[in-house]
Amino acid sequence: MTDHTRIDALSPGTFTLDGEEIEFGPGDSILQAATRSGYYIPHLCWHPDFAAKGSCRLCTVRINGRIGAACAVNAASGQEVQSNTDELNAQRKTLLQMIFIEGNHFCPSCEKSGNCRLQATAYDMEMEGPHFEEFYPNRQVDASHPDLMLDLNRCILCGLCVRASHDVDGKDVFAIGGHGIQTHLLVNSPSGKLVNSAIATADRAAHICPVGAILHKRQGFATPIGQRRFDERPVSQQVGEEA
Structure with missing residues (x-):
């Protein structure tokens, strides 16, 4: 520079x-x-x-x-x-397809459907299907916390919960570890479980996940499918409206 x-x-x-x-x-x-x-x-x-x-x-x-x-x-x-441009949008569609096959993203059965930025972006990019062979990795679901659930099948390693926990909550509950296909979200607690961590339901880290990896229990269908954020307007029409 x-x-x-x-x-x-x-x-x-x-x-x-x-x-x-x-x-x-x-x-x-x-x-x-x-x-x-x-x-x-x-x-x-x-x-x-x-x-x-x-x-x-x-x-x-x-x-x-x-x-x-x-x-x-x-x-x-x-x-x-x-x-x-056609070139860049084609590359984005391929990246999205790779994200979908790398994890276990089953939108019809996900509580975050309609509120998920990954799903909404795939719709906006007119992604027709996963295209590549799906990996179907065996990933942990941590339901140990009384009010929160962590589903690593849906994690896209965006790091937003890591940054929110460090920068806003001052707790460092989350980190990213591993290499390559083994890269995964880590929970900072003696057991590696949410229940033994310092996270609270009011924390910014508990609300910032753009997909369905961090969910609040007993709230999944409080807003009916069809009336959710990205059901009403596509993601490209919600510029600057990050949660």
């Missing part, structure tokens, strides 16, 4: 996104500026309240012809950014 680019990243200005002029403020990433302007760039692991992690790569865009994660690249004056 040149000194000139560093100065641009710390100063307000504009860049173009799919031909439209987008204003940005000091320190904004491309995704932050786009979201503030009401422009949708698909994403799963990014949340406006936390620092970017860049793990899902669903927000990948072309910046002056080069590939980059919109959540992690600073906006700078004069950038020409492409997001809504």
Whole structure:
């Protein structure tokens, strides 16, 4: 990064996104500026309240012809950014298909159906099916806590619960460990179970999961299917409305 680019990243200005002029403020990433302007760039692991992690790569865009994660690249004056293209949307669809086959995502039987960002994004990207051979991994379901359930079959390793527990709750209940296909969410407790951890139902970490990995017991169908968040409007029409 040149000194000139560093100065641009710390100063307000504009860049173009799919031909439209987008204003940005000091320190904004491309995704932050786009979201503030009401422009949708698909994403799963990014949340406006936390620092970017860049793990899902669903927000990948072309910046002056080069590939980059919109959540992690600073906006700078004069950038020409492409997001809504056939090429990038095809890549996003493939990434989504890979996420679905890597875990056990059975939407019709999931309590989060209709409120799940992964499901909603797949619909928005017109993902017809998993495409690849499904892994069907054997993953833990932790129902030990009286009010919360952790289903690792649905975890997409976005890291939002990790960041929320550390940055907001100050508890470090969650971490991510392992390598490759064995990467998984860890619970910080003597038993490795939620019941022995410091998590509380009011914690931000207990509410931020974008999928059905962290669920509140006895609340799954309080809002009927068909009346849930993404049942009413597609995810691309809810820019900046992260929970």
